[in-house]
Amino acid sequence: xxxxxxxxxxxxxxxxxPPREEGRTDRWTWAAFALLCAAAVWGFFAFPTYPNYDSYYxxxxxxxxxDGVLPSYDAxxxxxxxxxxxxxxxxxxxxxxxxxxxWILLCVASFVALVAGIYRLGRDAFTPLVGLAAAALxxxxxxxxxxxxxxxxxxxxxxxxxxxxxxxARRPRRGAPVLIMLAVAGMLRPEAWLISGLYFLWVAWPAxxxxxxxxxxxxxxxxxxxxxxxxxxxxxxxxxxTYTSAFAEELGRNKSASGxxxxxxxxxxxxDKLQVLVGGIxxxxxAVALVPRRxxxxxxxxxxxIGTFVLVGLGGFSVIDRYLLVASMVVIVFCGVAIAGWTxxxxxxxxxxxxxxxxxxxxxxxxxxxxxxxxxxRLRRELTFRADxxxxxxxxxxxxxxxxxxxxxxxxxxxxxxxxxxxxxxxLPDGAVVARSESLRPKRARLERRIAAGGVAIYPSQxxxxxxxxxxxDSDDPFTQxxxxxxxxxxxxxxYSAYVRC
Numbered sequence: 001x002x003x004x005x006x007x008x009x010x011x012x013x014x015x016x017x018p019p020r021e022e023g024r025t026d027r028w029t030w031a032a033f034a035l036l037c038a039a040a041v042w043g044f045f046a047f048p049t050y051p052n053y054d055s056y057y058x059x060x061x062x063x064x065x066x067d068g069v070l071p072s073y074d075a076x077x078x079x080x081x082x083x084x085x086x087x088x089x090x091x092x093x094x095x096x097x098x099x100x101x102x103w104i105l106l107c108v109a110s111f112v113a114l115v116a117g118i119y120r121l122g123r124d125a126f127t128p129l130v131g132l133a134a135a136a137l138x139x140x141x142x143x144x145x146x147x148x149x150x151x152x153x154x155x156x157x158x159x160x161x162x163x164x165x166x167x168x169a170r171r172p173r174r175g176a177p178v179l180i181m182l183a184v185a186g187m188l189r190p191e192a193w194l195i196s197g198l199y200f201l202w203v204a205w206p207a208x209x210x211x212x213x214x215x216x217x218x219x220x221x222x223x224x225x226x227x228x229x230x231x232x233x234x235x236x237x238x239x240x241x242t243y244t245s246a247f248a249e250e251l252g253r254n255k256s257a258s259g260x261x262x263x264x265x266x267x268x269x270x271x272d273k274l275q276v277l278v279g280g281i282x283x284x285x286x287a288v289a290l291v292p293r294r295x296x297x298x299x300x301x302x303x304x305x306i307g308t309f310v311l312v313g314l315g316g317f318s319v320i321d322r323y324l325l326v327a328s329m330v331v332i333v334f335c336g337v338a339i340a341g342w343t344x345x346x347x348x349x350x351x352x353x354x355x356x357x358x359x360x361x362x363x364x365x366x367x368x369x370x371x372x373x374x375x376x377x378r379l380r381r382e383l384t385f386r387a388d389x390x391x392x393x394x395x396x397x398x399x400x401x402x403x404x405x406x407x408x409x410x411x412x413x414x415x416x417x418x419x420x421x422x423x424x425x426x427x428l429p430d431g432a433v434v435a436r437s438e439s440l441r442p443k444r445a446r447l448e449r450r451i452a453a454g455g456v457a458i459y460p461s462q463x464x465x466x467x468x469x470x471x472x473x474d475s476d477d478p479f480t481q482x483x484x485x486x487x488x489x490x491x492x493x494x495x496y497s498a499y500v501r502c
Contacts, residue, residue: 029119029132036115036139040108043149047383050100050390051151054079056420058153059099062089063427070233072430073243076438077416080240083229084187085153100390100424103151110156111148115139117162118329122336124169125294126287127343134336137276138329140370142379147322149383153188154322160185161192161301161326169297173203175211179218186222190240191308191323193223198304260313264306267321271328275366276335283337290344302330339363385464390421392493393458397425399491402456405500409455410434414470414480418458436480457487457499465495 051059057079061071065086073081088106092099115135122131138144148155164181167174178199186192200219204212227237236242268277284302287295305327313319339362342355396402411422415437422433434447436457451457459481460466470481483489487499 029128033116036112040112044105044108047149047387048101049104049149049383049386051103053417053420055085055103055151055153056424058082058085058089059093059103060420060423061086063093065090066093073233073239075430076419076435080243081229082153082188083225084184104149107148107151107155110159111145114155114159114162117159117166118333120166121162121169121298122333124166125298126291126337126341129340129343130336133340134333137332137335141272143271146382150386154325157185157188157192158325158329161195162329165297165301173206175203175215176218179215183218183221187225190226191312194308194311195304196222260310260319263319264309264324267324268328268331270321271324272331277331279335279338280331283334283341286341287334287337290341298330298333302327305330389465389495392495393421394425395493396458396491396496396498397422399498401490401500402498405456405490405502408502409453410450411456411458412436412451413458414460415472417469417472422458437477452484454501457484459483459497459499460495461492461497462495
């Protein structure tokens, strides 16, 4: 019995490694972080990308606020407004075209913070090597840095939520600092409201009434700011919720209850890849068995991330993979446990050695498969298009004939995708740029006559631009790509053509 006890693998009392090993790991960590920062700066300048559709609207709405006009939330197929994103857009918009690149820089910085947060979560909840493995897995999933390169606010949202989890993992029931980070995250995405509410219940139970009131105010800050901004702009404090649900139905992005569970698996495979998802499930089981207390924070975050996705789907909102980004991050942390969790076992045991050997083999096989399947040219093409298409659009819009044609009528684009880009470049108000797809809908004869009478018509003319900005949704009408009668081509670039009728 005594011999069996001595050889039984047990986790260490705290998620630490021996001092010598921990110091060596920390040195490697700082070196890796410096390399990550250098790579981020290089990527920012090597591929000068521009914001995505939603982010351009945040910049536009910020500019409208500075012009003394309420944001045009009711623009054709406008995205859901996010208060913090609009506040940042308000600060940046006076910088003109430089605001676009600073927005991207902030998103790239958010991605670096996200990777650092994943490392800290894995390190503080488990061991330094688990944190390093998880951070490396985040970097290997190219979708995440690509989100940053396209200016998605989801990257900043993930970073805030992950760092809130880090604060809680380092000191349970930390309270106000965690709630503040979640409140800021809740001004970017409403999913953070549920996390804040559940965390409030966790920290408020042992607190006194005065502290509970403070926590309640912090937990309510995100939804109150969101509802307040909606009420000021539209008169309806629930406008974002009702609009998003209706928009999701129009685009066919909502799902029935029976379709949500398959979507969870499908989206997590898309975000994390099958091997990482399987490794995450294994790591979750191992962590719960070995160190259930240490697995509590990432485990709770995983449950809330999936639960929020289900509630969003049941509420009739868009069901897209980005709503599982937080859950996908936690899956990666648990995959890090599967790879490097052997550092939680006592040194010298056979179980630790066997686990390390198997993990090394799995990592080698996984790295080989990833290297074989990786298509660097595809990533380069995507980044090149994002870097080149926007200047090509500016080139067409700056043509003197196009500028003269603007006096003859509105600027029309195939659908909603190019509206914010054109409005931002030319500093135009809502309604000055219209979608030809809208003119083909019922009861839009007036807009159709307005376009036919004259103006400027922009057409994506390169394959990548057509697929991303003209024929995006299944409902997009290919006839919007046919030059209108009476319009003459006056300007071309590598990606776009401009036609004018006066």
